[in-house]
Amino acid sequence: GQQVMQIPQYQHVQEGEDFTTYCNSSTTLSNIQWYKQRPGGHPVFLIQLVKSGEVKKQKRLTFQFGEAKKNSSLHITATQTTDVGTYFCDRGGNKLTFGTGTQLKVEL
Amino acid sequence: EPEVTQTPSHQVTQMGQEVILRCVPISNHLYFYWYRQILGQKVEFLVSFYNNEISEKSEIFDDQFSVERPDGSNFTLKIRSTKLEDSAMYFCASGRGRSYEQYFGPGTRLTVT
Numbered sequence: 001g002q003q004v005m006q007i008p009q010y011q012h013v014q015e016g017e018d019f020t021t022y023c024n025s026s027t028t029l030s031n032i033q034w035y036k037q038r039p040g041g042h043p044v045f046l047i048q049l050v051k052s053g054e055v056k057k058q059k060r061l062t063f064q065f066g067e068a069k070k071n072s073s074l075h076i077t078a079t080q081t082t083d084v085g086t087y088f089c090d091r092g093g094n095k096l097t098f099g100t101g102t103q104l105k106v107e108l
Numbered sequence: 109e110p111e112v113t114q115t116p117s118h119q120v121t122q123m124g125q126e127v128i129l130r131c132v133p134i135s136n137h138l139y140f141y142w143y144r145q146i147l148g149q150k151v152e153f154l155v156s157f158y159n160n161e162i163s164e165k166s167e168i169f170d171d172q173f174s175v176e177r178p179d180g181s182n183f184t185l186k187i188r189s190t191k192l193e194d195s196a197m198y199f200c201a202s203g204r205g206r207s208y209e210q211y212f213g214p215g216t217r218l219t220v221t
Contacts, residue, residue: 033209042199043151045209092207094164095141095153 004032004089004099012105021102023089032065032072033092037101038085046074048092049078049095110134112213114200120219121190129185131200133189140183141201141210142175144168152200157183158206190220 004025012017022033034046047056049072050067056063060083062075076083086101113132121127123132134142142154155165157175174186181204187194197217 031207037151042212042215043201043210045211048209092209094139094156094206095166096143096151096210097153098143098151098202101150 004029006089006099006102008102009100010103011106012107013079014044015081015106015108016078019079019083019104021087023072025070025091028069029091030069031092033090034063034072034074035088035090036085036095037088041085043088043096043098055073079104081106081108112200112202112211114213114216116203116216117221118217119212120221123192123220124189127187127190127218129198129200129218131183131185132181133183133200133202134211135181137202137204137211139206139208140177140202141203142185143199143201144196145199146196154185190218192220194218195220
């Protein structure tokens with residue numbers, strides 16, 4: 001399927017700083033899924049957003065789905081070293097396309 | 109919590125040999141997938157499987173590859189004659205439905221020498 005574009009590709013932050021990654025699609029999405037892959041690990045499902053304007057929280061992670069269902073964001077408050085990894089958004093469907101993702105590095 | 113399991117965790121094989129990678133998906137899931145990740149690169153889709161047949165496959169999934177669900181629990185990926193470039197981490201995943209989230213196994217690292 002058509003890929004969802006994600007920015008930034010890389011982000012280095014100091015521990016305690018906030019972090020945001022954005023996904024944008026030129027077409028309306030029926031839903032969007034977020035995954036995380038730690039270095040040397042496997043992709044792990046984080047969340048799925050379905051409704052226009054939806055906001056979901058998981059502890060320090062806040063996920064948003066745009067009103068037009070063409071964009072989404074993941075915001076991490078007060079990053080920790082355990083947040084290190086690559087975050088992917090995907091439109092789901094019969095396969096995951098794993099675009100560039102955003103690689104997050106957290107420095108002490 | 110149910111999880112996808114994969115065996116072996118690491119497989120070393122010689123070029124030209126056949127390998128079978130095994131996966132046990134989550135028990136009530138209906139969709140099964142194989143992905144691979146070459147070291148330092150992004151995860152790539154190989155194949156999806158539903159209702160005992162391939163529902164979609166990528167260009168990577170050529171005639172050297174096949175998948176099978178030999179019984180009610182296992183899902184296998186066979187590479188008939190391995191090449192050096194098949195060296196990668198192979199992830200199995202499963203999901204409840206076509207647009208549902210996918211749950212990944214820990215992967216099998218395949219090294220072809």
